Amino acid sequence: MRINNKYFVVALIAIIIIFTLTGCWDMVEIERNAFILGIGLDPSESKSGNDERIMVTYQIALPAAMLGPGGQGEGGGGQEQPSTLNVTIEAKNLMMAEQTLMATLNQLPNYDHLQLVVFGEELAKKGIGKYVDFFFRDPRMRQRTKVAVSRGKASEVFKIQPKTVKSTSQYISDLLDENEKRSLILLMPMDFGIMQRHFIRRLDVCLPGITVKKNTLTLQGAAIFSGDKLVAWLTGSQVMSLKWLHGEPAKGIIDISNDKVKAGNFVFNITDNKVSIKPVLDGNRFILKAKMEVEGDIAEIQNERFNTYDLGFIQQVEDLVKQKIMQSCSEVFSKLVDQYKTDCIEFGRRVQNYYPDFWEKNKDNWKEYFANTDLEMEVDVKLRRVGVIK
Template identity: 25%
Template sequence: MDMDENYVPFEAQTMIRSRVVYLILITMICLTGCWDNREVETRAFVMTMGVDRSKDGNLEVIFRIAVPGNISQRGGQGTPEGIREITKPITVTARSIAEAIAIAGAIVERSLDFRHLRLIVFGEKLAKEGVGPYFDVLARTPQFRRTVYIWVAKEGQARDIFLNNVPLLEKSISRWVEGIVRTVGEQGYSRIPTLHEFMTETEGKNVSATLPIVGINQVVQAEKEGEKVTPMPTDKYQEKTSPLTKEPPAKTTEDAPRSGGNPLEFLGIAIMHSGKMVEEWPGGDARIYDLIRDRYRRGFWTFTDPNEPTKTFTVELNRSRPPRVSIEWKGDRPDVFIEVSLEGNIREIVSYEPYVSTENIHILEEEMEKRISEEIVTVVGKAQRKKVDPFYLARFLRTSIPTMQEYDDLDWESRFSTARVSASANITIRRPGLQIQTPTPNPM
């Protein structure tokens, strides 16, 4: 009798079944996932962190730790106590950030967890000394995500920023941070990079990094009592803000003249070179930086009326095309020409001048082009005097340099400091708004 070709002896079948069973058992053992489980109830989630230089030369590190029991189902919006009850601050003085984390972990009844960290603020004194050494622990520790935002406290300590923070609407610290990042970018008065973006710029060649500066408005701080800000009487407000109105807001690093709201304000950027803060630029200069760096998208711009110097007009300017930069060499000295293109929608004309017409609209366009071109040259000149280039103008040279080694050896910032700079702004007004001319009152 012939044997079937597919016939398997009984002993072989038994051996195969045994091996399959053993394989399944080994796989089940390897797939068990409870040996390193971390329950939420055992974790203390650090939401924000601040780093300052202490008087004795050590570091003061403040941690704001979330209190889950005080967070409502709507992300903290329903709790009347405010952000202080949703997060609790702990400040530790130590020789390093890592040591401060270890000490804080020894006094908190749960294990510190930084996976939900949204923000790190450095004090101005520490920023001027150099923040580079303190990014080592952030880069090496897996829990520090590179999507964390980095800020610099203006004229003060990072700890004061956290203690004086009174959000107008949000109670959740995460929502507040994300809201600030979104709204600051809408007007371009500052720039808020992530840890990854800042480290990339710091480690890059021929470019200087920038960080946002967050300050405490002294007028609003005087109105603050606990978690509430009560606006002061009109006569007192005018007395407090009169010294602040000599220059237009955002044209200076001084506090904005205002009352009410959050004492914190974001107007300006810190220019960093080799990890150190070398200068502070006001919000207006931050806009010019955004234009050249191609990070600007839209914003309201107010200009002096060309026919009535005591009045103003406002246009919402939107990015039209990427900036164009041409660099020509005259020996070792470059000639830099910068061209930006914008489109505008009229938002306000205080005077009764009939600018919105085919014959007159060019008057507003030419005035804006002149002012923005002048501001570009002025702001670029400030960078040249400090021998820094936060605009990353060297990126327009990369295609003309044969090798990366030659690009790295360019010594661009020193050469850029001697460059002749000129600028041009091309602005086209597209829409007048919901009406053509400014309404003129009837004569008496």
């Protein structure tokens, strides 16, 4: 049977039109979207029966203000018109908070540009497990969204308007991306993709800490978790050791104060370093063997007239930096093992890779093995440059 070409073409065009139209049935116009840039979670002071409620703060972009005068997106957030809107909602959980948000705004929540989720300190101490499930499960969530913990309330973080970017969420995300590799006091970022894998493996996590002081945001220190609960804070100087025990090389400075140094106090600037972490099973216990190679320059000394080309001084600098690294790493390791009993340096993951059979048999009792782990360090420090001043 012959098919009329005219009818065939008409039918083909009709089919194409049908598929084109059905592909856009659920499309939401861009101006109808509420682009959520950041989310903060705090415990609520009120309770409904026996249910604990939370305060969810949404930082929402205001597109017109984001673009700035004349539709230009350049420049910082110092304009008079705010570029973001913060909305705080009290609810039983995150899904109910979103439902309330939709009843509050004339726009549909959109998570395509979600940069940051901040857990308040008080909520983190109670446990974040039942709240992270929302971010793991919902397909709308970006797995690259960064996670942090605030000292104090998370809602206070989003009240700060940085001068260099349009939103607090983007500011913190950029800080972690741009400066973490150049500063030893900034913890490596954690996103929901990595965090989900940790929770599945039942590994502890450490998250960057955020502090609000006098209308200023500072990323410094680390929030240490055991399971899903915040158990301790590490200072900025301790983050240096935490990163190395984690096997993460980074650049930054080490400040040395010692009365025996004729040049006075000095600052050692790390220009390159390599870290190797290996678990060794010794009988019924593990040894964390860390090997570090550190190279750096003299960035600053107290006595600018001192002859920094003196070989004795160079050897002294290398020895003092080595001692400080070993002492700091030993102190932090001792806190994690003996005091906090939390494997936030992912040593268990390395044991799983090196000793898979042992891990399968003992993974449920890993915390007991971790509590008996010892640290052995081998550190080599080289001073490469002393500066141009003679």
